[in-house]
Amino acid sequence: MKQIIAHCLAIATLSTAFNTSASAAQPEFFASGRVLVEPRAGLTMEVVSQIFKENGGNRAHKLGQSNIHVLVVPVGAERAMVNKLKHNPHFKFAELDRAVPVATTANDPYLGSEWHINKIAANTAWDSSQGAGVTIAILDSGVDSGHADLAGNLVAGYNAYDDNTNTADVCGHGTKVAGTAAAISNNALGVAGVAGRAKIMPIRIAFVSAGSCYAYFSTMASGLTWAADHGARVANISYASVPTSSAVQSAANYLRSKGGLLFVSAGNYNRNEGFTPTNTMVPVSATDPNDARASFSSYGAFVALSAPGLGIYTTVSGGGYGGVNGTSFSSPIAAAVAALVMSANPVLTPDQVQDILFNTAIDLGTAGRDIYFGFGRVNAAGAVAAALAAPAADTVAPTVSILSPEGSITVSGLVAIDLAASDDKGVVRVDLKVNGTVVASDTSAPYGFSWNSNGVANGMNSLAVIAYDAAGNADTSTVSQVNVANGAASR
Structure with a gap:
């Protein structure tokens, strides 16, 4: 992390990419040669790196224990990379690494x-x-x-x-x-x-x-x-x-x-x-x-x-x-x-x-x-x-459901799993279960997963999600059955 940040900061400080729409009272610029992205929970680093490479990225480093990545890109390609990845269903966001006063x-x-x-x-x-x-x-x-x-x-x-x-x-x-x-x-x-x-x-x-x-x-x-x-x-x-x-x-x-x-x-x-x-x-x-x-x-x-x-x-x-x-x-x-x-x-x-x-x-x-x-x-x-004078501990469980993929649908390769999770005090974690086994956890909203269906056999497989609040209360969604159909060439 030290090398990538130090290198990119040197570039950005000396060769600033200015946002020309900013007012004179609030100068704004962003770092040259890097963007910020967050893959959905469930993607392996191998798959994430492959997606970065396919979209023209060079290398990426995680920020500490979070799932946020600094992605190194060719200078001048920052906006194009953000536009590509922010519409990719396997990423929560992609944005310029802006500097603010x-x-x-x-x-x-x-x-x-x-x-x-x-x-x-x-x-x-x-x-x-x-x-x-x-x-x-x-x-x-x-x-x-x-x-x-x-x-x-x-x-x-x-x-x-x-x-x-x-x-x-x-x-x-x-x-x-x-x-x-x-x-x-x-x-x-x-x-x-x-x-x-x-x-x-x-x-x-x-x-x-x-x-x-x-x-x-x-x-x-x-x-x-x-x-x-x-x-x-x-x-x-x-x-x-x-x-x-x-x-x-x-x-x-x-x-x-x-x-x-x-x-x-x-x-x-x-x-x-x-x-x-x-x-x-x-x-x-x-x-x-x-x-x-x-x-x-x-x-x-x-x-x-x-x-x-x-x-x-x-x-x-x-x-x-x-x-x-x-x-x-x-x-x-x-x-x-x-x-x-x-x-x-x-x-x-x-x-x-x-x-x-x-x-x-x-x-x-x-x-x-x-x-x-x-x-x-x-x-x-x-x-x-x-x-x-605060009341006793929270005992109300969250609610959670899978929005997509819909039940009985046929899927292959990387599958984006969208869900709805809410709680009166706030959801702090959601787990993804495939065939009864937890395969990924997400600790930041908006909650969702990217599941590599190549890890299971073709045919019907069950998906479920479990939401937790800070007090440890939990709720499990209705199980969704999906038909996995991966060919020999699937990644």
Whole structure:
């Protein structure tokens, strides 16, 4: 992974492929010579590699333990490859590996108190929870490990850009985000993060280009997967346009399967972004001290929550403190409230934590969810109280059914298996059974499989799928009988 990422980043940074439709306020570009793809569960690497080769790809590498692949392609063929593979029924998605900027505005000389702590009632929540036992992954430009208000809360992290353990802050943004979420509390120093007893896991995803900080979707997905595998329960990405990436959504689902939640910034372009709403992550817009939308905050139907984002006093690289503006800081405030909830009641599932945040938020603007504030401005005291009063464990099983192939149909070679799976708290895994034996598992929505029918005898074979929720409840679909008819030349 290190060699492919390092090589492609060098190409992309020096020879940028610009999206000419982007506005001047939001420069966007993508990596030359690579795209991001995710094969459906059930395909062997041999078959995946053959499909890549048949479509003009060179080589591919998985991102950690996820099923997301970075596919190396000829420079200039990126869009064509995406168009080919995104319509292939054996792939969940294919997309350009875009680079997006941080979601922060210029530093503000604001030196007042941390008004946002009282606004979200974090000080009241601290009577019951301060985030102890929860690790928050800060996927950003790194974190200043020498800062006295952060050092005691830091745990080992990862540099997804260089594939090493150097998580030093390359542009200062990550240190500000980390302090907003979890600067140490009650230490007689500087500031207190919203979850001051939570641990901070620094994940560097960013690089500096022309004096600005950018991150690729590939490093976001890689870093998020690493964080999930190393115990993070909450993750934050304060970069623009994150909800548009299928790769990051897949990695966010992987985090959910391990009990975690991802929070992301809505953006700072003062416009309706038009992003499609997603339940894989929690996009957060910014509010001001009067609970109005911050003038810079982006908005749209994708916004799920809002949080203070104007004049946020936080840690700065080099050991100092400063005031900052942006949805870059709204997002970690909401993420830190999630950490308070998880600390107050560790057995809650990610969906339960999310529901608590939504249901206890202070409704602003139009009644109910709206494009400016989502479900409302985050309410730490209300969320922690709801966590402590949460009902007993989930006992409701998911529902699952096979949509295609239809029963008695004749199939051969690779067979795309489409299904419908739902649960009141969320499905976390679906298994595919062929003739009573589990042959593949899928842990990220949309759930589905690619089954190589060459592995069974010709004739009638049975297919079934089993869906599981986080509590271990399970449901098995009706068995579907298909007629396998493979010739000697079938692959």
